[in-house]
Amino acid sequence: MLRDLSxxxxxxxxxxxxxxxxxxxxxxxxxxxxxLRPSGGSVTVLGQDxxxxxxxxxxxxxxxxxxxxxxxxLTVQQNLAFVAGxxxxxxxxxxxxIRRTLELVELWDARAARGAGGLGGMQRRIALAAAxxxxxxxxxxxxxxxxxxxxxxAKLWAHFxxxxxxxxxxxxxxxxxxxxxxxxxxxxxxxxxxxxTGRPASLRxxxxxxxxxxxxxxxxxxxxxxxxxxxxxxxxxxTGENETLRVTVEDAQRAIPLLLDALxxxxxxxxxxxxxxxxxxxxxxxxxxxxxxxxPALGQLQTSAA
Amino acid sequence: MHSLTQIFAVMxxxxxxxxxxxxxxxxxxxxxxxxxxxxxxxxxxVVRPPTAIVVVPPGxxxxxxxxxxxxxxxxxxxxxxxxxxxxxxxxxxASNVVDTVIILPPTAYETIAGGEQAKITVLxxxxxxxxxxxxxxxxxxxxxxxxxxxxxQNASEQQQALNDASADLSLALTALDLANAAASRGDRDDAxxxxxxxxxxxxxxxxxxxxxxxxxxxxxxxxxRARARLQEADRRLTQAERALAxxxxxxxxxxxxxxxxRRNLQNLNDALERLTSVPPEVAIAPLAVETRDVTKLxxxxxxxxxxxxxxxxxxxxAVSLGALAIVRERLAGTFELYSVAPATGLHMLLGKYLxxxxxxxAIGGVMLAALLSPLLRVPLFGSPWRxxxxxxxxxxxxxxxxxxxxxxxxxxxxxxxFAMLALLGVVFFxxxxxxxxxxxxxxxxxxxxxPATYGVTLLQDVMLRGxxxxxxxxxxLGGMAAGLFVAAIALLYWRMRPA
Numbered sequence: 001m002l003r004d005l006s007x008x009x010x011x012x013x014x015x016x017x018x019x020x021x022x023x024x025x026x027x028x029x030x031x032x033x034x035x036l037r038p039s040g041g042s043v044t045v046l047g048q049d050x051x052x053x054x055x056x057x058x059x060x061x062x063x064x065x066x067x068x069x070x071x072x073x074l075t076v077q078q079n080l081a082f083v084a085g086x087x088x089x090x091x092x093x094x095x096x097x098i099r100r101t102l103e104l105v106e107l108w109d110a111r112a113a114r115g116a117g118g119l120g121g122m123q124r125r126i127a128l129a130a131a132x133x134x135x136x137x138x139x140x141x142x143x144x145x146x147x148x149x150x151x152x153x154a155k156l157w158a159h160f161x162x163x164x165x166x167x168x169x170x171x172x173x174x175x176x177x178x179x180x181x182x183x184x185x186x187x188x189x190x191x192x193x194x195x196x197t198g199r200p201a202s203l204r205x206x207x208x209x210x211x212x213x214x215x216x217x218x219x220x221x222x223x224x225x226x227x228x229x230x231x232x233x234x235x236x237x238x239t240g241e242n243e244t245l246r247v248t249v250e251d252a253q254r255a256i257p258l259l260l261d262a263l264x265x266x267x268x269x270x271x272x273x274x275x276x277x278x279x280x281x282x283x284x285x286x287x288x289x290x291x292x293x294x295x296p297a298l299g300q301l302q303t304s305a306a
Numbered sequence: 307m308h309s310l311t312q313i314f315a316v317m318x319x320x321x322x323x324x325x326x327x328x329x330x331x332x333x334x335x336x337x338x339x340x341x342x343x344x345x346x347x348x349x350x351x352v353v354r355p356p357t358a359i360v361v362v363p364p365g366x367x368x369x370x371x372x373x374x375x376x377x378x379x380x381x382x383x384x385x386x387x388x389x390x391x392x393x394x395x396x397x398x399x400a401s402n403v404v405d406t407v408i409i410l411p412p413t414a415y416e417t418i419a420g421g422e423q424a425k426i427t428v429l430x431x432x433x434x435x436x437x438x439x440x441x442x443x444x445x446x447x448x449x450x451x452x453x454x455x456x457x458x459q460n461a462s463e464q465q466q467a468l469n470d471a472s473a474d475l476s477l478a479l480t481a482l483d484l485a486n487a488a489a490s491r492g493d494r495d496d497a498x499x500x501x502x503x504x505x506x507x508x509x510x511x512x513x514x515x516x517x518x519x520x521x522x523x524x525x526x527x528x529x530x531r532a533r534a535r536l537q538e539a540d541r542r543l544t545q546a547e548r549a550l551a552x553x554x555x556x557x558x559x560x561x562x563x564x565x566x567x568r569r570n571l572q573n574l575n576d577a578l579e580r581l582t583s584v585p586p587e588v589a590i591a592p593l594a595v596e597t598r599d600v601t602k603l604x605x606x607x608x609x610x611x612x613x614x615x616x617x618x619x620x621x622x623x624a625v626s627l628g629a630l631a632i633v634r635e636r637l638a639g640t641f642e643l644y645s646v647a648p649a650t651g652l653h654m655l656l657g658k659y660l661x662x663x664x665x666x667x668a669i670g671g672v673m674l675a676a677l678l679s680p681l682l683r684v685p686l687f688g689s690p691w692r693x694x695x696x697x698x699x700x701x702x703x704x705x706x707x708x709x710x711x712x713x714x715x716x717x718x719x720x721x722x723x724f725a726m727l728a729l730l731g732v733v734f735f736x737x738x739x740x741x742x743x744x745x746x747x748x749x750x751x752x753x754x755x756x757p758a759t760y761g762v763t764l765l766q767d768v769m770l771r772g773x774x775x776x777x778x779x780x781x782x783l784g785g786m787a788a789g790l791f792v793a794a795i796a797l798l799y800w801r802m803r804p805a
Contacts, residue, residue, distance in 0.1 A: 033646050037804045051804055055308075055648040063646040069639040071319065073326040078319070085315020086647035088308030114326075130643075140646075 002027055002192045005041075009171055009185075011137075014164050016183030017173040018284070023189040025173035026066060029142045032171065033063055046138060059087055062136035066143045068123040070115055076102065076126055077111040080133050087134040094133075101133045105159060121152040128159065139163065141172045145179065157182040177280040188284055195291040204278055207286035210235050211252035212276040215245045215259060218269040227266045231258055246276070312649040316657020317664075320631065324665050334669050338619045339676050349607050356405035356430070356441045358383040359398055363412035364390045372410065375452055382448035383408065399431045406430040406441045418456075465582060471514035472578045475571060478507035482568045485546075501546050504571075511574070512537075538570050602687050602772060612677045612684040613769045614738045617761030618729075619673060620697065621704040624666045625728045628708020629721040631658055632798070637718065641802055651798045659705060659791075666701045687772030696764045696775070699783040703757035706790025713797035732758040757786055 002024045009015040017025045030036040031043050034050030043050055048057050070079045080098050081091040089097065102108040105125040115126055124144055131139055141160070145153040153176070160170055161182065172183065180186040180200045187197040196203055205211065217224060220243050228247055229237050233255050236248035249255035252275040263270055278286075324331065360379075362372070372379060379385060386404055389395055395407040407429040411417060414424040426449070430441035485500030635641060644654055674697075677684040686693065707728065715721035733739055735753040742763070745753055753759045760783040764775040 030642075033642070034804055035642055035645060058646065058648040061646060063643065065639055065642050067639055069635075069643055071323055073323050074319065078322055082315050082319040083643065083647070085311055085318070086643065086649040086653075088311050088648060090311050091315070091318070 002031070002038075004193050007187060007194060007197070009169060011169050012164065012167050013184040014160055014170045014172060014182065016180055016186045017171065017189055018177055018180050018186055018280075019175070019189030021175060024192040025189055026142050027192075028189070029140050029171065029173060033061070033140055059134060060137045062131035062134065062139040064127050064131040064139070064141045064144060066146065068115070068127060070123075070126060070130060072115045075112050075114055076107050076122075076129075079115050079126055080129055083130040084133045089134060097133060097135070101129045104132065104162070105129045106155070121148050124148060124152070124156065128156065132163070137168060139168055139170045141170060143173050143175065145174055145176060153179070177284050180280045180283075188287055190288050190291065193291075196287045200280070203280075203287065204283050207283040207290070208248060208278060210248045210250050211255070212278065213247045213249055213252050213256055213259060213273065214240070214276045215247065215263065215273050216243050216271040217245060217263065218243065218271065220245060220268075223266060224263060224268050227262050227268075228259060231255075231262055233258070243271075308648065309653060312653040313657045313660065316649070316654050317660040320658055320661030321665065324627075324661070334619075334623050338615065339673060343682070345608065345611070353440070355382055355384045355444055358385050358406045358408050359387045359389060359395045359404045360385055361392045361395045361407060361409040362388055362390055363410065375455060378448060378451045378455065382444050382451070396429065399429055402431065405432070406445070408445075467514045468578060468582045471511040472575070472582060474507040474510045474514075475575050475578060478504040478511070479568065479571050479575065481507065482571065486565075486568070498547070505544075505547070508571075542570070601770075602685070606683075608682055609684045609770065611738075612682070613765030614736070614762045616670065616673055616677065617700060617758045617765055618732050618736070618738060620666060620670050620700055621707075621732055621756070621758040621761065622725070622729050623669055624662060624701055624704030625708040625711065626722075626725040627662055627665070628658075628705045629712045629715065629725040630718060631662065632709055632712035633715045633718055633721040636713075636801060645802055645804075651802050652795065655709070655791075655794060655798055658709070659702075662705045662708075663698075663701055666705065667697060670697050670701065684769065686769050688768035688774065692768045692774055693765070695780070696761060696768065696783075699780065699787055700757055700761040702787035703760075703783055703790060706787055706794055707757060709794040710790055710797060713794060713801055728756070731756050735759065737762045754782070757783060760786075 005024070005028065007015075007028070017028060019025055027036065031038055032045050032050060034053055037051055045053075046057050046060055048054065053061070071082070074082070077098060080101065081094075084094050084098060085091060099108060102111055105128050107122070107125050107129060110122065113122075115123060128141070128144065131141070144156050144160075148156070157179065160172065163170060164184070180203070183200065185198060186200055186203060187194050188203070189195070196206060198206060215228075220239060224245065225237050225239065228234055228245065233250045234247055235250065238246050240246050247255070247259060249259075256273060256275070260270060260273060360372070360383075383406070385408075387398075392407075392409060395404075395409075398404050399407045409427040409429070411424045411426065417424040426445075428441065428445045432438045432441060481500040481503035485497045485504065488494075488496035488500060644651065674693075676682060678686055708725065711724040711728070712721050715724055731752060735745065735749055736756055736759040737753070742750075742753060742759070760779045764779050764783070767773040767775040
């Protein structure tokens with residue numbers, strides 16, 4: 001069940017809906033595609049209520065479902081021809097489109113292979129090609145990288161970015177939080193609610209209250225910490241392991257020269273300085289905690305290493 | 307234009323999927339043909355007599371009845387063994403080693419001669435209701451044959467007796483003539499001798515007529531009249547005997563009244579001639595029944611079952627394919643694709659209809675060609691156009707039934723179970739296993755809910771009888787196809803509605 005969901009996706013962007021399993025990502029996609037009706041509120045896609053999509057609007061929409069819903073006994077090309085036919089494209093007249101789409105997802109050479117013969121990666125690419133064959137303006141993609149190896153994931157995201165470059169709009173769901181990097185904007189869903197939205201960098205900023213700078217000094221002391229805390233733009237300071245001082249600042253680029261000057265002036269010997277990029281795991285866990293929800297269980301959020 | 311493309315895309319996809327499964331195609335096409343072929347080669351349409359163990363009276367190797375009528379027993383029973391141990395015979399029957407136990411009476415002829423029926427006891431042990439009547443039918447025919455044979459033998463013997471009676475009658479007539487001549491001469495002694503001869507002959511004739519059995523029924527009236535005339539002649543002969551012993555002023559010939567007696571005996575002679583002129587086999591079975599099978603169909607079990615099998619296979623193939631066609635896509639999530647794409651449920655259903663009609667009709671065409679080929683030699687006496695119409699209507703209705711079942715099913719397994727139930731329904735209620743007029747309610751209603759019921763009847767009419775088939779059945783099949791199409795559309799939109 002979804003609650004308090006308010007979301008707007010702009011034209012020509014990749015919007016990633018990220019969250020653990022059961023958080024409401026696919027439900028959101030189904031609402032947008034018209035498979036489900038909202039019990040309250042409204043959904044508008046390309047200016048229409050999904051329950052009343054016109055045929056013209058439907059032709060502007062591509063949908064890649066979570067599972068492989070095509071036909072394992074048919075070849076790659078036959079599957080694509082079938083979907084093209086559903087969009088009113090005659091198999092014999094749209095050969096060029098089929099070829100272009102298969103080449104886009106690198107399946108042209110495997111066009112005679114059966115859908116069942118490929119591994120999950122191939123089936124995901126067939127499904128993507130099926131969603132793209134009629135060259136839609138808007139693409140709903142539900143968990144495209146689930147259970148794929150990292151190389152295939154990267155390839156699929158490369159396809160998505162290529163589509164974005166060609167002016168297409170994509171609403172993509174994923175459980176892999178690190179895939180937020182590939183999105184123009186991200187929405188974090190948890191427990192049926194959208195708890196944060198924004199560009200990936202801004203979500204980091206939002207989660208930790210600013211940028212994080214790690215400074216390693218010889219023989220760290222309380223004096224150094226006090227020195228740093230007194231500087232303008234510094235929001236938080238903590239000492240970590242291995243003589244590291246972790247400083248949260250408004251803007252790392254501006255704060256780093258000031259931090260170095262202040263520490264050297266107080267006699268500190270600085271070994272390293274670097275902006276720390278927290279993983280999206282950390283970002284999302286922090287955001288979920290800030291939202292007041294219990295910390296997600298281990299494994300609920302997945303990374304590509306999982 | 308888009309709609310046609312969408313329908314065509316679905317149709318092409320379905321056909322490609324079907325053809326991608328050659329084992330399925332072979333099973334659907336070759337399987338039934340091979341079964342029909344084996345059925346044709348492996349059955350001879352002969353009802354074999356039941357196997358029997360015969361219980362003979364103790365101490366008798368073969369009772370006289372068995373020896374005299376060996377041919378009849380062997381014609382109607384396949385006798386495996388003779389025994390005098392009835393318990394042993396009953397044990398074999400209970401163990402299903404033999405179909406029947408025949409217990410012969412110890413003294414058949416003596417019982418019959420004593421004026422009673424000699425009873426043959428027959429035990430049988432049949433659990434198949436369709437064969438339960440087999441043993442009684444065989445035994446009834448055997449009993450009839452035995453009785454007729456015994457009648458025939460008796461009738462021959464009586465015919466001989468009648469012939470003897472006829473000779474006695476000639477003797478009596480001659481004696482009367484001689485008595486009459488002696489009376490004219492006034493020779494009382496000779497007249498008495500001749501009257502005695504005539505009386506003795508009359509007594510023998512009376513005995514012979516009294517022995518005639520029911521086999522003389524057709525001339526029983528004649529016999530009765532003959533006996534009355536004989537008694538009248540006998541009475542007159544007795545009077546003549548008395549007249550010869552007493553003096554009388556009238557002429558001797560007048561006293562004897564031999565002229566009337568002779569007329570009586572002459573009438574009796576005519577009656578006996580008619581009686582002896584009836585052959586014994588006519589006398590015992592005066593009515594003969596001649597049956598002629600006017601069907602154009604040769605007695606061929608394959609030809610009889612071929613139309614029914616064709617209807618059964620077409621319905622089963624269509625229902626099975628249809629039942630799986632939609633539920634699989636619905637459960638796999640393919641419906642989501644349809645609901646996002648501009649193609650509607652109607653496009654999808656029409657595409658599937660077209661694909662399965664083509665596929666099932668192709669199966670039907672191949673099967674039909676094989677049935678009509680010189681190999682199976684199933685006849686087609688009726689119109690090929692009618693045949694084509696039946697196949698199309700049957701296929702349409704069956705596919706509709708399959709789609710409706712598919713849309714009602716909640717899993718593939720349930721869809722398969724529905725298809726199997728439909729198949730069982732056809733086997734039991736469509737007229738294949740049992741004639742339709744042998745069914746009672748609610749089986750009759752269920753029967754007419756199955757497309758194959760109409761298909762079996764219409765195909766048999768057109769192929770085997772050369773009839774056009776009942777118009778009502780065509781209408782029913784067409785109406786069923788239309789109704790199921792509407793139901794499938796309604797169910798499909800219900801299934802595709804947004805949650």
